[in-house]
Amino acid sequence: MRIAVPNKGRLHEPTLELLERAGLHLVNGADRKLYADTVDPDVSVLFARSADIPEYVADGAAELGITGYDQARESPVELHELLDLDYGGCRIVLAVPEDGDIEDVSDLDGGTIATEFPRITEGYFEGTDVDVSITEVSGATELTPHVDMADGIVDITSTGTTLRMNRLEPIEEILSSSVRLFAREDVLDDPKVEQVRTALDSVLAAEDQRYLMLNAPEQRLEEIREVLPGMGGPTVMDIAGTEQVAVHAVVAEDAVFEAISELKAVGASDILVTEIERLVE
Ligand SMILES: Nc1ncnc2c1ncn2[C@@H]1O[C@H](COP(=O)(O)OP(=O)(O)OP(=O)(O)O)[C@@H](O)[C@H]1O
Numbered sequence: 295m296r297i298a299v300p301n302k303g304r305l306h307e308p309t310l311e312l313l314e315r316a317g318l319h320l321v322n323g324a325d326r327k328l329y330a331d332t333v334d335p336d337v338s339v340l341f342a343r344s345a346d347i348p349e350y351v352a353d354g355a356a357e358l359g360i361t362g363y364d365q366a367r368e369s370p371v372e373l374h375e376l377l378d379l380d381y382g383g384c385r386i387v388l389a390v391p392e393d394g395d396i397e398d399v400s401d402l403d404g405g406t407i408a409t410e411f412p413r414i415t416e417g418y419f420e421g422t423d424v425d426v427s428i429t430e431v432s433g434a435t436e437l438t439p440h441v442d443m444a445d446g447i448v449d450i451t452s453t454g455t456t457l458r459m460n461r462l463e464p465i466e467e468i469l470s471s472s473v474r475l476f477a478r479e480d481v482l483d484d485p486k487v488e489q490v491r492t493a494l495d496s497v498l499a500a501e502d503q504r505y506l507m508l509n510a511p512e513q514r515l516e517e518i519r520e521v522l523p524g525m526g527g528p529t530v531m532d533i534a535g536t537e538q539v540a541v542h543a544v545v546a547e548d549a550v551f552e553a554i555s556e557l558k559a560v561g562a563s564d565i566l567v568t569e570i571e572r573l574v575e
Pocket residue numbers: 302303304305343344345361362363364365382383384450451452453471472473
């Protein structure tokens with residue numbers, strides 16, 4: 295089983311980090327290589343450009359691919375999306391010069407749009423009654439409206455800094471993207487695919503949960519339980535030779551702050567909060 299992952303760019307590092315956290319450690323160095331093995335002898339990693347990953351998976355070079363949803367939409371191939379990996383969040387927008395006369399999509403009729411995403415752009419304009427010609431560029435798209443190459447652009451934005459720096463403003467959002475795990479339809483029944491999906495999902499599931507440990511007087515256990523409904527309730531252990539119990543529970547990260555003061559109020563002490571590496575439900 296091969297997983298195609300970004301070989302460079304902003305998705306490279308976080309993708310390798312995710313594989314590591316999921317337990318799929320690369321074993322023979324990743325630098326400047328096309329392939330790497332993982333600790334699982336049945337799983338290897340293939341490095342490719344983010345934009346090429348959908349094609350690599352569809353063509354059989356890899357069974358699974360990790361890349362942006364925008365890249366999957368731009369590619370002509372059809373893949374099955376297994377998991378939203380929740381990083382590389384960005385939007386593809388239609389943007390025009392801040393100080394020009396274009397205020398609305400309809401003002402672009404008869405105009406030219408420059409983009410690295412011609413298919414997405416074409417699909418968007420097909421859904422409007424605005425006719426534009428599309429010029430494909432391979433980078434620095436933001437420059438094109440200022441050198442009379444285009445009236446507007448369709449490009450990626452996240453913080454909006456690049457658009458602002460180039461005196462452009464978004465007038466429409468075309469799609470919202472994040473990194474996803476994709477598979478070819480014919481491998482969906484392979485148990486290894488499910489194993490990889492579960493491993494990656496366990497990292498995401500753990501991210502917004504914390505492991506809470508505390509000591510409490512045994513007679514206050516019921517009150518403690520009320521604060522900690524948790525996953526299947528807390529684990530309770532007797533502390534030998536004392537009237538105290540040790541309580542362990544998984545708690546949503548955003549509930550920890552409040553839970554701590556409530557737990558103290560019902561007699562908890564020695565409260566410890568730790569991150570969870572993986573969580574398989
Ligand atoms: N500003 C951004 N914020 C968040 N995610 C982004 C941003 N820009 C790009 N991405 C995501 O990362 C993917 C790859 O973009 P990146 O710029 O890293 O590679 P690239 O420019 O395609 O690399 P290459 O150098 O191989 O051409 C995009 O398809 C998108 O999903």
